[in-house]
Amino acid sequence: MTTEVRSRIVGTGSYKGEGVLTNHDLEQMLDTTDDWITERTGIKERRVVSKKIVTSDMAAHALGQALDMAGLEPNDLDMIICGTVTPDRPLPATAAYVQKKLGASNHCASFDVAAACAGFIYGMSIADVFIRTQKAKRVGVIGVELLSRVLDYTDRNTCVLFGDGAGAAVLVADESDRGILSTHTYTDGSLTELLIIPAGGSVMPTTPNTAAERLHYVRMEGREVFRYAVRYLSEAARTALKANNMTNDDVSLVVAHQANIRILDGVAKRVDIPLDRFVLNIERFGNTSSASIPLALDEAVRGNLVKSDDILLMIALGGGISWGSALIKW
Numbered sequence: 001m002t003t004e005v006r007s008r009i010v011g012t013g014s015y016k017g018e019g020v021l022t023n024h025d026l027e028q029m030l031d032t033t034d035d036w037i038t039e040r041t042g043i044k045e046r047r048v049v050s051k052k053i054v055t056s057d058m059a060a061h062a063l064g065q066a067l068d069m070a071g072l073e074p075n076d077l078d079m080i081i082c083g084t085v086t087p088d089r090p091l092p093a094t095a096a097y098v099q100k101k102l103g104a105s106n107h108c109a110s111f112d113v114a115a116a117c118a119g120f121i122y123g124m125s126i127a128d129v130f131i132r133t134q135k136a137k138r139v140g141v142i143g144v145e146l147l148s149r150v151l152d153y154t155d156r157n158t159c160v161l162f163g164d165g166a167g168a169a170v171l172v173a174d175e176s177d178r179g180i181l182s183t184h185t186y187t188d189g190s191l192t193e194l195l196i197i198p199a200g201g202s203v204m205p206t207t208p209n210t211a212a213e214r215l216h217y218v219r220m221e222g223r224e225v226f227r228y229a230v231r232y233l234s235e236a237a238r239t240a241l242k243a244n245n246m247t248n249d250d251v252s253l254v255v256a257h258q259a260n261i262r263i264l265d266g267v268a269k270r271v272d273i274p275l276d277r278f279v280l281n282i283e284r285f286g287n288t289s290s291a292s293i294p295l296a297l298d299e300a301v302r303g304n305l306v307k308s309d310d311i312l313l314m315i316a317l318g319g320g321i322s323w324g325s326a327l328i329k330w
């Protein structure tokens with residue numbers, strides 16, 4: 001009889017950066033108020049890293065911390081998956097820079113996943129398939145975004161929402177009943193235009209005009225994204241629980257993408273899990289896209305909020321529109 005192999009998270013890490021941009025700072029920069037941002041989003045401040053830091057620095061720091069917690073070396077990894085939509089460069093993958101910066105010399109497969117705010121869930125889902133099929137034993141999964149480099153700080157519809165950050169987890173093959181129980185990933189490609197960076201790709205290659213017209217910055221139909229977020233995240237949560245014959249009562253902790261406290265409140269009500277069972281750090285970090293879940297997870301783990309055998313529900317949604325879930329027995 002073959003034993004079932006699961007992927008278990010044995011280390012987490014993060015990079016938070018030191019620069020803090022508060023709502024009061026933003027009041028000085030554009031037509032907004034601390035009251036509006038706090039009431040409409042739950043965000044009070046976000047991190048903006050210094051100009052000398054690049055995405056792979058943040059990612060390598062986070063994964064390095066996760067490896068330390070796991071008691072593993074960079075060369076122990078069979079694979080590095082980096083969820084990001086703010087890579088170091090269009091070519092090569094940021095994960096390749098992370099491998100170099102960590103000093104891993106074992107040629108482990110290292111690649112990026114561009115699923116926006118769902119990037120970490122997508123990365124975990126891919127890692128889980130490689131581990132379950134025994135093609136990898138130890139995988140580093142990162143969610144990292146340096147969004148301050150692609151935000152238009154004259155556009156109050158977007159710049160107040162997002163911040164920089166990185167988080168990571170080390171997943172290892174495990175034959176106990178603990179680990180990732182399921183992952184589900186989805187994309188609704190009819191909604192691509194709701195959250196985009198218009199220029200810099202093949203549709204609109206970089207020209208002096210694209211730069212002058214500020215087409216290299218994030219643009220978003222916030223109200224529409226909000227609507228889909230509440231609906232699809234709630235559906236994803238229900239599907240994950242049903243697939244594992246569980247109910248809302250079984251969930252110890254929800255580690256959800258931190259986009260807007262009102263989105264989380266809407267999901268909490270729809271799936272009937274009180275908001276006090278959600279890990280919440282949106283007030284301090286804003287929306288850090290793919291970094292959001294691993295950053296929240298690392299804070300929860302280091303704050304001893306997660307105990308053995310706890311059931312963790314992870315849900316995220318972002319540009320694409322792409323979304324997904326992971327259900328984990330800790």
Ligand code: COA
Pocket residue numbers: 031032033036037040041117156157160161195220222223224225226229259260287317318319
């Ligand atoms: N400060 C002050 N006023 C602002 C503002 C800001 N930073 N941003 C927008 N407003 C204004 C709008 O211009 C609008 O004014 P109008 O009524 O005169 O046109 C008004 O506030 C209401 O705008 P609206 O877009 O309806 O607000 P909202 O309640 O939907 O909140 C978001 C806007 C962006 C906070 C919300 O839609 C949201 O969080 N969406 C999801 C975004 C997200 O997280 N996406 C990432 C992927 S998950």
